[in-house]
Amino acid sequence: MTAFHKATKIILVVERLLRDKVLAIVETEGAKGYTVTEGIGKGEHGLHGTDRPGIAPGFTIVRIEVIVAGRAAAERIALTVSQRYFTDHPGIVYMSEVEVLRPEKF
Amino acid sequence: MTAFHKATKIILVVERLLRDKVLAIVETEGAKGYTVTEGIGKGEHGLHGTDRPGIAPGFTIVRIEVIVAGRAAAERIALTVSQRYFTDHPGIVYMSEVEVLRPEKF
Amino acid sequence: MTAFHKATKIILVVERLLRDKVLAIVETEGAKGYTVTEGIGKGEHGLHGTDRPGIAPGFTIVRIEVIVAGRAAAERIALTVSQRYFTDHPGIVYMSEVEVLRPEKF
Amino acid sequence: MDILLDFAATFAAQLQKPTLAFLIGGMLIAALGSQLTIPDPVYRFIVFMLLITIGLRAGMELRQADLASMLLPALFTVALGLAIVAAGAFALNRLPGLKPDDNYATAGLFGAVSASTLAAAMVVLDEEGIPFEAWVPALYPFMDIPALLAAIILAGMARQKRAGGGAGKADIKAIILDSLRGSAISALLLGMLLGIITRPDSVVESFYDPLFRGLLSILMLVLGMEAWSRMAELARVAHWYATYALIAPIVHGLAAFGLGYVAHMTTGFSPGGVVLLAVMAGSSSDISGPPTLRAGIPGANPSAYIGSSTAVGTPVAIAIGIPLYVALAQLVFDL
Amino acid sequence: MDILLDFAATFAAQLQKPTLAFLIGGMLIAALGSQLTIPDPVYRFIVFMLLITIGLRAGMELRQADLASMLLPALFTVALGLAIVAAGAFALNRLPGLKPDDNYATAGLFGAVSASTLAAAMVVLDEEGIPFEAWVPALYPFMDIPALLAAIILAGMARQKRAGGGAGKADIKAIILDSLRGSAISALLLGMLLGIITRPDSVVESFYDPLFRGLLSILMLVLGMEAWSRMAELARVAHWYATYALIAPIVHGLAAFGLGYVAHMTTGFSPGGVVLLAVMAGSSSDISGPPTLRAGIPGANPSAYIGSSTAVGTPVAIAIGIPLYVALAQLVFDL
Amino acid sequence: MDILLDFAATFAAQLQKPTLAFLIGGMLIAALGSQLTIPDPVYRFIVFMLLITIGLRAGMELRQADLASMLLPALFTVALGLAIVAAGAFALNRLPGLKPDDNYATAGLFGAVSASTLAAAMVVLDEEGIPFEAWVPALYPFMDIPALLAAIILAGMARQKRAGGGAGKADIKAIILDSLRGSAISALLLGMLLGIITRPDSVVESFYDPLFRGLLSILMLVLGMEAWSRMAELARVAHWYATYALIAPIVHGLAAFGLGYVAHMTTGFSPGGVVLLAVMAGSSSDISGPPTLRAGIPGANPSAYIGSSTAVGTPVAIAIGIPLYVALAQLVFDL
């Protein structure tokens, strides 16, 4: 019954503007789904997003959460996005292990 | 001092429409709290939520995060929601281990 | 190539009103960045945020996610916020281990 | 031939009118990949404004209306909602390769009513100077709720039959309450209540009425954008749904026009009222219906029913239906 | 008896007026479990529009106003804010089973002012043709800030006393700045400043003024929904708060009416001004107060103070208070 | 001396006008740390409303406009967009301590157009009774797109040169499409199209036009707040950008005024049109430009280019530029 299975979660935090491009990579590299929430952030490249109406709304942050069954696909997604975009665009990526039900979904 | 205690985090991603029903299960099965953020997503059942004004706003995704002290309660929540809803509704559930302060809160 | 490095993730869930004060502690205690999303929640102090227009919008919840390279900084952030605010303000804090690319960013 | 020419002229004129033009503009802009969007809270507020205004106007008129004259149109409204669902489910269930759940949901949406199509028709009637009883648009829930209810119940019965019984039956009261509590019908009923028991005339005249047409133009833009972007989704489901969505609005509208004509003859139902009855029947729900069906028939694929309704049904109902019934009314009632 | 009859008539008339009707409509709709909501950004924009309009009107009048005649009303305004908090805290602290922090916070909210109640009263005065100095509503911060300040300071002192000293004292300057910087008072002051030093007359006439009543009707709807849904929360705290919230608005309003009458006699303060002073005193803050108190008295339970103010205080202030002071003014000033 | 006095008088008068007053009010309120904000969806809706209204007006006039008379102004518009970027990049690249990417992006934004500045100028011209061809504001994209395109291409070429080739070249078509698809230009073009091929006159008169000035006043407030809060950011980058942002708007505006004068002499371009041409050239993009540049020149620091444009460029363009060109027009064209 307690059918929990190991899987890998990747979190990508990037500018809203890059969202669709990053999601395309996520899907190409084999993920079967993703969940995206919006927010604000701060990092090396300064503040992203504010409470004021966004003169440039494209600069808020999206947090993309992707669960994949295999560690290899996770690393592929993380590395591809990182190599393609993180030399001149703001963003971070990190991974952790999780347990899922219904492993066939991931 | 370094009073960190093991606990289990469950994440439930479901349609906004199901939110209150799932939260009811979360509370019934023993969680003392939860945190909910909204977003968009994609999975087996296609795209959820868009940037366009929502003709059907009920179809966006909510990400429910629940921390419980005991692994048993976590499994109960995950399995109950899964059995009740995930045969014909979209959604995923996964768990991971975390460390909390003030374990009596969870 | 598979340059993944251990790091610690701290999640702080507090009222929107406290956000800037908590973020100030996060930065003071050594974090190089953070990501913030907004939502609603429930805990010991009752319900936070509703679907109705917020007569008191300050009471919604923010979820602050901070990744730091060293475990020590993570514990410092968690303990400082907890001691400063969690005696009379609602909120929770928890930590978990993650793997990051580009460790120098954290 | 006359009616065709008449229709052609009315149709050409409608294309010039902002209502239809904004709808097509919205489709165009989405087709060209524009990033223009009307922010969701603004869109929801616009829908609220239109529906509470319709309700207020209806309520204000109901104060002195003759309730007897409403009976027949109300009855026809309910009958149309039920008949459309029954007929739609019957037809779709006979077509190959379709899933029953999707069929019931689609028929349900076409039985239900589009508040925006209704508002668009009201503006067109105003422009054409064709009067109608202000309570007619308030018949909306009388068609909407029975249709959604019928679809959910029929789908539940069919599921039970397939499963060999046991799946439990639909909770009719819960579905009706859910529909009434939805934001669209709530706003309409609230407006109606306020219109009946209070004197909102001054604020209606100074605020709600003047904003009606302008807000509708923006809503049409949103509907156009939505229609276009749902087309891709619709293309991925069985093409029978698109075919149904193309034909059904006009068939339903004409049938309702016929019933409306009967009401005109028997109880003096106004020509504008007949047109609005046709528009309601010919329209398919875009705002209130989908969430109710999502909850009531969870196994149905939203791409099928929302796609049919939003991408094809609503544009047809507005662009072809409204001018058609107006032209027909001008012909039949000699306006 | 006259005043009671008069009040009954005014009250019955008010029930027909959109302001009160929308408030009650909002409660009804929430009571019936409707999912209708006014999107939060729209709600916040409406509050902004009402407050900047009040400010602009006040500022435009202040250009030529006689500052001397404002002195007494302003003084009374401050005094009322302080006295209401002192009296409220004194009374609540004597009741059994209440927490001091909750008491100070509740008294603070009732000393503070509800912008929406104020706007509603302005519309009623307009409708009744009772004139008032346009600068009166701009006295709002003179009551609001002292009241919140007093509540926070008193709560701090009480906490210190309980803790045996050492808890540090409230930062008065920070609290005042915080209040002034809150979105409600900022909008009011900004409008006032623009009204004084620029000539916004044309945009006020063409845009801000015509939207005032309509937007207020929507705000009333929101307040009604909020009131209803806060009632459940309020029921969970000590019932003394509900009792206080029922009585206090009328007591405060009548006391303020008395002071206003003094100002009328000595400096010619207008009858409408007297009513507005009573309305401000009788109202309890729903928008600007709660966040300030949340930050200033973190130990207080929002269900107690927000519940009292929003679920009971505001409906009483609008539904009973406004018609009462208007009827009283018509009686006393022979209007 | 006359022009200076004239300008001083016009400027003093403008300070009293709501447009400029709301801008300064917004800066003040942000400077004082107010928490007042206009909710983002409302802000985006306001921008949409202004741009579609400009488009509708332009389109309605274009139906009967003489296309030949537009040619020269349109040509000048394109030329100005390109020349401003070339000149700006040339100048900034010669200054010490600046990054090329930042230079191109900054020059690009100043070559592009601020829709809000343009709308503000339209209101001022209306108030001053200076007529202009309604199609002039619709020239906006003719300056905006070439400027952004030039900036991105030049930055790409420079990067390639630094990298010793190989970085690939900018995809011109993609950038143009991206610009056209941006929400601002889409709204303008949609309005124009609807204005040309349909008859939106009634809805424009009853809805879009009356809201224009009021919504603009709120947009000015937002711009003012934004300007102030960007100043801190701007202070952290090289001060050359602030200097450029202070001087460039006026230089660009005067140059464009000169070209406009030529068009006036040769093809009868209206005095108001000349002012609007100057305003467009003198303005720097605040809404549509930044996202395009962010995507096209990802290496550039937004604090530099958005800071220059929003914190300094736009306030200078509105507060000094508009009154200056109006005064100049009154002098030159003897109005």
Ligand SMILES: Nc1ncnc2c1ncn2[C@@H]1O[C@H](COP(=O)(O)O)[C@@H](O)[C@H]1O
């Ligand atoms: N240490 C961190 N912890 C959490 N989020 C971060 C961290 N660093 C960066 N981020 C997120 O990633 C975005 C871009 O980061 P950066 O490239 O460092 O500017 C920031 O705006 C944050 O939302």
Ligand SMILES: Nc1ncnc2c1ncn2[C@@H]1O[C@H](COP(=O)(O)O)[C@@H](O)[C@H]1O
């Ligand atoms: N692999 C995944 N990773 C992250 N989120 C997912 C994943 N699969 C599904 N989801 C989320 O769960 C929702 C429903 O999933 P589904 O039932 O697969 O359609 C999606 O819209 C996503 O928000």
Ligand SMILES: Nc1ncnc2c1ncn2[C@@H]1O[C@H](COP(=O)(O)O)[C@@H](O)[C@H]1O
């Ligand atoms: N067990 C929990 N799991 C997830 N989030 C929680 C939990 N407990 C509290 N929270 C979050 O923290 C906020 C404040 O919690 P509390 O101090 O318990 O009222 C709540 O509104 C939730 O958003």
Ligand code: NA
């Ligand atoms: Na229908």
Ligand code: NA
């Ligand atoms: Na008060």
Ligand code: NA
């Ligand atoms: Na420019």
